Amino acid sequence: MAIPSSGWNFSFYLFGDSCDRAPYALSALNMALREGGVGAKREGVQIVSVWCGEKLVFDGDRYELKGVKPNLFEPKSDRKISKIVLKTPLRLKSDGKRVAPDEITALALALSALRRLDEIEGREFQKRRFEYEREKEAKRLEFVDLTRYSNRQKTKMALGGYVGEIECAPVGEELSAALQLGEIIGVGKSVVFGLGEIKLEEES
Numbered sequence: 001m002a003i004p005s006s007g008w009n010f011s012f013y014l015f016g017d018s019c020d021r022a023p024y025a026l027s028a029l030n031m032a033l034r035e036g037g038v039g040a041k042r043e044g045v046q047i048v049s050v051w052c053g054e055k056l057v058f059d060g061d062r063y064e065l066k067g068v069k070p071n072l073f074e075p076k077s078d079r080k081i082s083k084i085v086l087k088t089p090l091r092l093k094s095d096g097k098r099v100a101p102d103e104i105t106a107l108a109l110a111l112s113a114l115r116r117l118d119e120i121e122g123r124e125f126q127k128r129r130f131e132y133e134r135e136k137e138a139k140r141l142e143f144v145d146l147t148r149y150s151n152r153q154k155t156k157m158a159l160g161g162y163v164g165e166i167e168c169a170p171v172g173e174e175l176s177a178a179l180q181l182g183e184i185i186g187v188g189k190s191v192v193f194g195l196g197e198i199k200l201e202e203e204s
Contacts, residue, residue, distance in 0.1 A: 012025075026057075029047070052065075088194055139166050
């Protein structure tokens with residue numbers, strides 16, 4: 001994998017108590033990219049800048065995190081979600097097997113987001129129930145086959161998943177909140193590789 005001359009733009013999220021360690025996390029990330037490198041050839045790269053919202057916190061030389069505060073997740077109760085766009089391949093599994101397209105629903109995505117939140121917060125997965133008429137959904141999904149090379153296992157690994165759109169049935173407030181969470185933290189497997197990014201669209 002060659003490093004593009006234009007570089008990369010990517011997001012870096014910290015959750016919970018780890019927000020208090022932001023300077024250490026950013027310094028470790030910078031060192032990992034510069035010394036550990038990226039791609040099969042482990043080419044070293046340099047972080048040019050880091051922004052927290054509209055505030056520049058790293059200019060390529062020094063950090064300035066004074067006044068930066070974590071954002072609190074507050075779902076908007078007035079969002080009327082009508083469509084879910086799967087922007088990057090979605091990988092959902094159940095009992096170790098890939099979930100079939102007809103099982104990829106707004107409900108499944110919401111539960112996946114909440115399961116991920118439980119993992120982030122270090123607690124066992126809590127069972128939740130939502131009222132949702134999944135039979136009223138309409139979907140346009142396509143499987144995209146991706147692979148990555150694992151230096152640890154010395155082999156290529158499958159990272160394929162589904163992209164496309166889900167036109168939702170009426171979404172209740174609690175289900176909407178879970179989907180809004182998924183829009184931030186991602187859903188499904190291999191989110192740390194950029195998979196499972198979703199975008200919510202509302203009624204016009």
